[in-house]
Amino acid sequence: xxxxxxxxxxxxxxxxxxxxxxxxxxxxxxxxxxxxxxxxxxxxxxxxxxxxxxxxxxxxxxxxxxxxxxxxxxxxxxxxxxxxxxxxxxxxxxxxxxxxxxxxxxxxxxxxxxxxxxxxxxxxxxxxxxxxxxxxxxxxxxxxxxxxxxxxxxxxxxxxxx
Numbered sequence: 001x002x003x004x005x006x007x008x009x010x011x012x013x014x015x016x017x018x019x020x021x022x023x024x025x026x027x028x029x030x031x032x033x034x035x036x037x038x039x040x041x042x043x044x045x046x047x048x049x050x051x052x053x054x055x056x057x058x059x060x061x062x063x064x065x066x067x068x069x070x071x072x073x074x075x076x077x078x079x080x081x082x083x084x085x086x087x088x089x090x091x092x093x094x095x096x097x098x099x100x101x102x103x104x105x106x107x108x109x110x111x112x113x114x115x116x117x118x119x120x121x122x123x124x125x126x127x128x129x130x131x132x133x134x135x136x137x138x139x140x141x142x143x144x145x146x147x148x149x150x151x152x153x154x155x156x157x158x159x160x161x162x
Contacts, residue, residue, distance in 0.1 A: 108151020
């Protein structure tokens with residue numbers, strides 16, 4: 001019963017987190033300032049949702065060790081770091097590593113997308129005025145895309161260590 005409640009609660013939180021963005025995308029929210037507010041609400045609520053899920057999983061690990069019939073005494077604290085397992089059989093350290101890899105890929109992709117959006121529009125404007133600057137403009141767009149590739153490489157290195 002408790003797991004069904006937690007799944008329904010998480011689904012409700014996800015719907016609440018993404019509803020401002022969906023409303024802005026469907027043009028139900030028409031003002032530009034309201035769209036910015038919806039985006040800020042979305043970003044804050046998604047990050048708070050991630051923190052809430054992370055905290056809930058950490059509490060689940062802590063309270064799962066207190067169940068009767070399980071050994072609650074760790075024999076060697078140096079070996080116990082990162083070896084606490086969640087219900088799915090994944091250690092807490094591996095979960096944090098997967099979260100780090102996801103954040104490295106996602107945030108670098110977001111930053112690269114923002115950089116490409118601004119540099120590509122400036123490049124198109126410069127090329128329309130002077131076609132000789134095509135090579136220089138292409139370099140700036142490629143540098144902006146490099147940010148996303150660096151994040152992907154870092155996330156692959158993190159996953160290789162798991």
